[in-house]
Amino acid sequence: MPAKIKRLGFKPVQRMNRTTDNKIYRNAGLLGVLAIGMFGFAFGLVPLYEVFCEVTGINGKTAETAAKMVETTVDSGREVKVQFLGRVGNGMPWEFRPSTHEFDVTVGQANVTEFYARNRSAHTVIGQAVPSVSPGLAAEHLKKVECFCFVQQTLEAGEETYMPVKFYVSEDLPSDVQTITLSYTMFKVSQQEPTSSNEPHVSLVSTI
Amino acid sequence: MVAHAEHVPHRSGLAAFIARWTLTTNHKEIGSMYLWFAFTMFFIGGALAMGIRLELFMPGIQLIDPGFYNQFVTMHGLIMVFGAVMPAFVGLANWQIPLMIGAPDMALPRLNNFSFWILPFAFTMLLSSFFMDGGAPNFGWTFYAPLSTTYGPDSTDFFIFGVHMMGISSVLGAINIMVTIFNLRAPGMKLMEMPLFVWTWLITAFLLITAMPVLAGVVTMMLTDRHFGTSFFSADGGGDPLIFQHVFWFFGHPEVYIMILPGFGIASEIIPTFARKKLFGYNSMVYATASIAFLSYIVWGHHMFAVGMPLWVEMTFMICTMFIAVPTGVKVFNWTATMWRGAMTFETPMLFAIAFVVLFTIGGFSGLMLAIVPADFQYHDTYFVVAHFHYTLYPGAIFGTMAAVYYWLPKWSGHMYDERLGKIHFWTATIAVNLTFFPMHFSGLAGMPRRIVDYSLQFADFNMLSSIGAGLLGLTQLFFLYIVIKTIRGGKPATDKVWESAEGLEWTIPSPAPLHTFETPPAWPITDAREDQAARV
Secondary structure, three states, rough: OHHHHHHHOOOOOOOOOOOOOOHHHHHHHHHHHHHHHHHHHHHHHHHHHHHHHHHHHHOOOOOOOOOOOEEEEEOOEEEEEEEEEEEEEOOOOOEEOOOOOOEEEEOOOEEEEEEEEEEEEOOOEEEEEEEEEEEEHHHEEEEEEEEEOOOOOOEEEEEEEEEEEEEOOOOOOOOOOEEEEEEEEEEEEEEOOOOOOOOOOOOOOEEE | OOOOHHHOOOOOHHHHHHHHHHOOOOOHHHHHHHHHHHHHHHHHHHHHHHHHHHOOOOOOOOOOHHHHHHHHHHHHHHHHHHHHHHHHHHHHHHHHHHHHHOOOOOOHHHHHHHHHHHHHHHHHHHHHHHOOOOOOOOOHHHHHHHEEEEEEEOOHHHHHHHHHHHHHHHHHHHHHHHHHHHHHOOOOOHHHHHOHHHHHHHHHOOOHHHHHHHHHHHHOOOOOOOHHHOOOOOHHHHOHHHHHHHHHHHHHHHHHHOOOOOHHHHHHHHHHHHHHOOOOHHHHHHHHHHHHHHHHHHHHHHHHHHHHHHHHHHHHHHHHHHHOOOHHHHHHHHHHHHHHHOOOOOOOOHHHHHHHHHHHHHHHHHHHHHOOHHHHHHHHOOHHHHHHHHHHHHHHHHHHHHHHHHHHHHHOOOOOOOOOHHHHHHHHHHHHHHHHHHHHHHHHOOOOOOOOOOOEEEEEEHHHHHHHHHHHHHHHHHHHHHHHHHHHHHHEEEEOOOOOOOOOHHOOOOOOOOOOOOOOOOOOOOOOHHHHHHHHH
């Protein structure tokens, strides 16, 4: 204990003996390690959740690669309603929406729909669509054979496009699901800054 | 706290005073500083609550603009949780745990000083955000992403570092308390002989050490999301805002038990004293507390039923949550059984302890209602939730602390408080608490959303009642401050034992408690030769 503190009239704490002291430091150290470990655990929770959600399929994420179309000869006769949503992420200068908002599909059969996108800015922008399915448990039963979300999309200034999604609903979809919502959020990946010589585009390049 | 004039250094003046209080390593002085700090924060948080209730007195926007109102709600929650309730319990632990286990001081006294002195800096930082451009944090005390990441005001960074600091303070304090309990008990005192307040604090300390670092982790992720280009919580970078809620509530649910378990301990000390019976079911009390702590780690999902989890996940969380009613029920029945056929008297600490049991149980029941998944979809984000957690926290944590202060203040200060004033305080506070928070059940069930500055006309009557109650409640706390100061300054001298049938080592030392106690370990179990004991300290 510093002499100055002693002068102020404080008595150092009387300890029973050195063994007790050592035990105290050891226990405090162990608890400190536990606390630091829990700090690390908080970060560990992030991948843990990802793995847990992937294994149980409860996060509403669909597969990131194309599914093989399983040809079914049997017409199941079961119909579910599929709804489509499109929105853009923060700072994304695109217009992005489904061309059809909903239709009924027959379980097991292939369907095609399109999403419309237009780059409203004056420079080229690369976008990536991230899908989400509600209810989450239906996600693994919505099989996408072809999707614009599997790759990044590039639109030049003012360019517009229709992007197809080909999908089917697999027959093991739980029977209590009558409506599936497929939602895409189009995020901005990067953009090329317009050079000073770049005049605003006058001609619209269409890929339709 | 007072009457230690003999220890004041010979140098006088402000420098000596400041040196004394900043450098002290004495558990009693640090305990007092914690309690005064918590009391100060309680009044600041209370002033914010008064602002909220004034605005809600009538429908429409009268006094506070909506953005500023959001800051009021956020800061009220943060200050009450982290600034008032938690430091108050740590203060009680500092004062009482060494006295109750016969230890000379906390195991790591200088660390203890450090833990306390972090707090004023942490909260200065947090409160300073009110004076910054863009105002204080405005996203609610739960600071959900992306409200706090993408849309948070600039002052959010001050909030983040404030939370880091007070988290470090809590963890170091908890380590100290745990080590003290493990290593400095009077020779011969077994774990299962410890007073219940010590037991509940041991378990609380464990929760603090394991839960607070997770909070530190989640605010660190916020910080890196805001400034260093990570995307833990933003979907455009591959993250998920829901992860925030999962990690936050993984901390958040143990946190709510951190704020109530010491209160359970206090009730378990006070009720036997004034029922003049031994505590009914000591062992089951310990096991019940430990089970509550364990369950608190596997129920976080009940805060997020409405986010769209699959049914089986919701069911799992619902069932685990309902299990908590079992150990909590054990405790409530034990307290009731302790009072059963006891020779009860109703001094102020006992009144507060009984109100604690009754009103906390009401909060527990509304918690059960909220645990029911389909019902929760109706109650979610309404004033019913506000009523629920204020019933557990106000008559739980705050009444618990007040009961403890009335119970032990004579030991700390050497003076009895004025019993008549104490009773007036109790009855006005109890009436005011119920007047404030009970109508919120009804406005919530009728669908009034929480955290909103204005409300529909049909909720006007309930809100006016709540606001009147809140005003009264605020006044009773000023009255409590007056009673505490009056007791410290003078009053009927307290005997060493203070209460007729109080039991425990803290009653074997003189009143007021000398600055240094148990420098040689006391005999355990306590012998009848109380005077011998007292002479030895």
